[in-house]
Amino acid sequence: MLINVPETVVADALRGMAAAHPELVVDVENRVVVRRDAPVAGKVALLSGGGSGHEPLHGGFVGPGMLDAACPGEVFTSPVPDQMVRAAAAVDSGRGVLFVVKNYTGDVLNFRMAAELAEDEGVQVATVLVDDDVAVTDSTFTAGRRGTGATLFVEKIAGAAAEEGMPLERVEALARQVVAGSRSFGVALSACSTPAKGGPTFELPDGQLELGVGIHGEPGRERRGMMTSREIAEVALEAVLEDLPPRLPVLVLVNGAGATPLLELYGFAAEVHRVLDERRVPVARTLVGNYVTSLDMAGCSVTLCQADEELLRLWDAPVQTAGLRWGR
Amino acid sequence: MLINVPETVVADALRGMAAAHPELVVDVENRVVVRRDAPVAGKVALLSGGGSGHEPLHGGFVGPGMLDAACPGEVFTSPVPDQMVRAAAAVDSGRGVLFVVKNYTGDVLNFRMAAELAEDEGVQVATVLVDDDVAVTDSTFTAGRRGTGATLFVEKIAGAAAEEGMPLERVEALARQVVAGSRSFGVALSACSTPAKGGPTFELPDGQLELGVGIHGEPGRERRGMMTSREIAEVALEAVLEDLPPRLPVLVLVNGAGATPLLELYGFAAEVHRVLDERRVPVARTLVGNYVTSLDMAGCSVTLCQADEELLRLWDAPVQTAGLRWGR
Amino acid sequence: MDAVLDGGFVVRWLTAAAGLVEREAERLTELDSAIGDADHGANMQRGFAAVVKTVDTRPPGTPGAVLIAAGRQLISTVGGASGPLYGTLLRRAGKSLGEAPQVTVGELQTALRAGVKSVQELGGSAPGDKTMLDALVPGVEALATSFEAAAGAAEQGARDTVPMLARKGRASYLGERSIGHQDPGATSSALLFAALAEAAR
Amino acid sequence: MDAVLDGGFVVRWLTAAAGLVEREAERLTELDSAIGDADHGANMQRGFAAVVKTVDTRPPGTPGAVLIAAGRQLISTVGGASGPLYGTLLRRAGKSLGEAPQVTVGELQTALRAGVKSVQELGGSAPGDKTMLDALVPGVEALATSFEAAAGAAEQGARDTVPMLARKGRASYLGERSIGHQDPGATSSALLFAALAEAAR
């Protein structure tokens, strides 16, 4: 691994972010990344965070049109409430803060504690849980569906809404609409290695796939022998569309897990489009790249988000972050 | 690998690009990627290309402010002249075409043939060879230094110059200035696997590094046992600065080989900055990410480019491509 | 069961816990890599190292104050699911002890029971879900007998998670595949009771 | 050495070459992965498959026309260093043969010599640089004796690249480390001469 020692991986990365992105305020000691012009007067603030190892999520999505602040935890470990409390204080303009939280027990608990503490300090907080991963069925007997690729859609669309000056309730409602309309499915072609472990966190023999893998290498639905890109697209979309048949044009995220070459990812995007065409699912926009990664895992995921006119407009709105940029 | 069959990898990826990027014209059959508004009246056109497997280079750099066209070859194999001839015809507005060619025998020969054929068809062609890799000493007894990360600087800066309406000679001169002022050094932490080979193209035992590796896995200066991120930054910058001590502020590219997590890459960027600070090398801009990749190789490279006021202005100028975007 | 415990005892307990966590970190991570995300060892190590630092640098306090400070520190340092849960366990137990400079084992048991209840509420979980509760609950109950009995019961509780189906936390994603693995959080909870017995020896 | 060769002979030659390349593709890639980028097998396969398709679908032509078409096809299909070099070899040889419907072996030798010279010019390379030239040059010279002799000489030339230090192409980056490996391009050149002998049998 390209590291110094496992203990400083997150701090080292934050120093690098600070060096490369003068448009961000990076508090390395307290692990908070904030857009330089925060708090933005009159604007609802968006705050997210989670375990590190999914970059550019979340720090790479801080900036105009998306997040106001991000709180990175240790690798694959949710951040602690102190980070979110500090970040919320830094970005709140008085119009409230929306916490965007991926549905993992650790994130849920730490953000919940942070929300209580921040509210004690007079910050108005709303929280939206992202739970798009259809590989894990939503049931009262589990921690519920995991949050994965839809996080990007939520952060982008709610971020644009906040940028337009919408009030907290409206920004929150839009974020919930995105969550309700989004589903994901991921596949691992190799395990990922965490610095702390120094090796793969799970065993995946060469030539085997984990269908429905989570972004921390959590197990999925089943293991299979190698499949073609085409077959993987079919299985992933079958799972996604079965869970939520779309009635609107979709935003498509073809996401790389980290170690899958962009060349292969674009090839996979072609198959995703082919399957969607065959099933007569209209595609409004497609984003291809490594956005919600799992360190050095090889693999991919597909997220579909049903987008009405308003969501589409907010998706197309300008965004200026390290990891996602378009418009003016 | 996330592929169908090795034979269709490049065509599949181009279909995916076409699906995801309506702002590009992707000719899958003839393997040419062109910006949709080409030829742009009154503008010198920039054309590049090379073996596939280095994405987003080059197709991901087609768009306003950068390339007018890219010609992807087979994986790690330079494109054929027919592609460049066709692309040149598609993008030439009458003000000439600059070929940006990485210094590999295959690219040099195929682009040279293409230039002759295109000139026969009345297109004015200038060619700039990019040869920034200090791992290979420039000598008449080798094919010369390889072209790596500086390609991004050349394409961005010459692209901005062309966008401003500068004539071919001036765009070419700026491109040469970038080449002359740029040096790179790369390190592999693992080998890369090509679809055709179905496995690693070279042997790199776990815990070993190839210092000075090329972007196709070409061997470098030496092999060593594992080093820290800090030590790698020192070795890489030592090699770069020894070859070309900077007398101007530098643009820094901290580039990922493909499978190195962005988290680690940012940590490496921090070390790069630390070493540059210690050596009193002023840094003007830093770009961190996977831009000139080697499929699924783990590793990184550093490129420094000496930038005077004009180069800096052109670097900061707007760019709108799939792989690099900023400004308006 | 009328031994009287002071703040120093609680400090010795937490210090012993930090030692055991340090020693067993790799095993905790190994267990977490089977049914979780391979960070439980690092999480506990980071948390208890910080706890020791906190209680060592603070003026010695009441048992309740020490537990509250330790719980806060865990919440501020660990992250993940275990940080808020263990943090709440200790903080709630500390609050329940109030400001008494010395407490009985019975009072400690009552306090820990309150702590465990808060863990259940926060986690929305119950014994049998294959979590830390499966070691915490029997451990706290066996305190009525002795520290050693509590350590044994918690250890047994951790082992009993092996055949369970996980319903909470990250392991729940595995469904049937969680069966046959010992829960990492239950395992670290057993270490807390082993440390308690160690401090009492 | 007065056998007379027509366009059909050249087609048989190129078809045999395609067969050998197909059979040996993996070995060519293996050699290229030692000192290059592991694509020489795929490059040659793609190129010669296209060549066979071209010469099969065109009306039969003169030896020169067939070679020119084949060379063009290689240039348009292969890419890499070997595409322009082999393409130029055949194209230049074809041009040198002019429009004669039949040619002697001596004329073919002269033509190939011209082709090899163009390869040297295009590649800026010379025999001894550890490239295809090290098989092409002895192969062409031995044509004065027989097709079989040419095949043997090219094969020997390829083997002789093993101890050489690469000075051109991708292998030159290896410097001293290129020593001890046989050059992939020289190896495929030997196949071309083996195919020539096969076609003549």
Ligand SMILES: Nc1ncnc2c1ncn2[C@@H]1O[C@H](COP(=O)(O)OP(=O)(O)O)[C@@H](O)[C@H]1O
């Ligand atoms: N809802 C819950 N209630 C009680 N304990 C839980 C719950 N969720 C997780 N745990 C405990 O936390 C442990 C995992 O802790 P850790 O690995 O540190 O956090 P994370 O799961 O966030 O990576 C599990 O083994 C389990 O004992």
Ligand SMILES: Nc1ncnc2c1ncn2[C@@H]1O[C@H](COP(=O)(O)OP(=O)(O)O)[C@@H](O)[C@H]1O
């Ligand atoms: N300058 C040159 N002159 C002659 N032959 C060369 C030259 N450069 C490369 N070659 C030949 O080309 C072969 C490599 O071909 P190939 O692998 O298909 O292309 P690439 O090197 O572009 O991947 C080498 O083994 C060598 O024989």
Ligand SMILES: [Mg+2]
């Ligand atoms: Mg965790």
Ligand SMILES: [Mg+2]
């Ligand atoms: Mg090649």
Ligand SMILES: [Mg+2]
């Ligand atoms: Mg865990």
Ligand SMILES: [Mg+2]
């Ligand atoms: Mg090659």
